[in-house]
Amino acid sequence: MNKLFKNVVLIMTIMVFAACGKKEAEVETIKIGHKNYTEQRVLGQLFAVMIENHTDYKTDVKELGGTKIVFEALKSGDIDLYPEFSGTAYVALLNESGLKDPSEVHKLVKDRLKAENNLDYLNPLGYNNTYTLAVRTETAEKYNLKTFSDIAKVSNELVIGATMEFLEREDGMLGLKKVYPGMEFKNEKGLDGGLRYTAIKDGVIDAADAFSTDGKLIAYNLVILEDDKNFFPPYYVAPLLNGEFAATHPDIVEILGKLSGQINEKEMQNMNYRVAEEGIPTKIVAEEFLKKKGLL
Structure with missing residues (x-):
């Protein structure tokens, strides 16, 4: 009887571990990309912290290099999303010029990227990083x-x-x-x-x-120095998502949407300063900012 009891316990233990392993394996990892400088690193962590704190997903944040590299990674599905500036997309990705109004630039970028690349450009986070x-x-x-x-x-x-x-x-x-x-x-x-x-x-x-x-x-x-001829277009950052990913993850779209209008220029500059000059880990800076904003 004692031997039978031990066997039953062993089988149940194995089943528990197997179930845990299966549950662990089923947790999806969201692939977040960013470019190779401080501000993009901060933005990548802001996205990751928001996602991990409001869902059961894990995140994998990757530094990929310049604009063209991270853009191609998004189109191919190697990453699911990354932060992109409206002016960068407008000029460097779409080869456009002329518009200066932030809302007009954002709408053109949003419409063109969706029509031509099936990418979803969400609402701006609030600041203009020209x-x-x-x-x-x-x-x-x-x-x-x-x-x-x-x-x-x-x-x-x-x-x-x-x-x-x-x-x-x-x-x-x-x-x-x-x-x-x-x-x-x-x-x-x-x-x-x-x-x-x-x-x-x-x-x-x-x-x-x-x-x-x-x-x-x-x-x-x-x-x-002042750009006295207003050469530069507006550079309002917003999450840019792979269209197929966005369609199957409306919860991620909603969560990232909570960041809309939440960051001004001084706040972003301060986060960059804390990371680059004070050496505070990027994730900690992101977490502290989001808590201060009541988003965590």
Whole structure:
């Protein structure tokens, strides 16, 4: 009788572990992509924390590189979603230009990406992270620089350091040269996103491309120049989802929709600063922000 009881217990134990293993295997993992710089890392974690705290899904957050790489990964289904800026999609992905109104740009991007690639572009998170040019305080004072037009006049005396993507895009250096006559720098150095700040601090370069929400603008006390001819389109970030994934995961669409309008420029800049300059883990920064907003 004792032997029979032991066998029954053993069988039940095996069944319990098997059931747990099956349940574990059935938990779907949502694949979140992002580009290779601080702000995108923060956004990737914001998406992941929201999903994991409001569903039973797990998440796998992947850093993939530049815009074209992460976009192709989304179309192929290698990732399910990633954060994309309206201006980047408008110019770099759809080869459009001319529109400046944020709502018009967002609608065009949303409609075109759905029609041409079956991708779902959700509502903006709230802030506009536009490109800008930044210089050291002493450089601004020496040349009396306040605007892009100002720096264009003396650009042949200066060296600019920028990401390769900025140097090669129409909504970057290529387009700037067309809109701001005379903007021909003495040298253009392609640099990693983080290294360009060290380079400008050390005087290796005189100017750098930057995002208006970069935390390093605070850390290095850089002067942001005004885009006085309004060259750059609006860059409002929003979740971009693979269409097939979005259709089968309306719960994810709803959860990410809760982030709409929740982040302003200063809040994003502060999160970037905490990660890049204070060394706080990205996930912790995301969690603390979402709790402060009452979203967790």
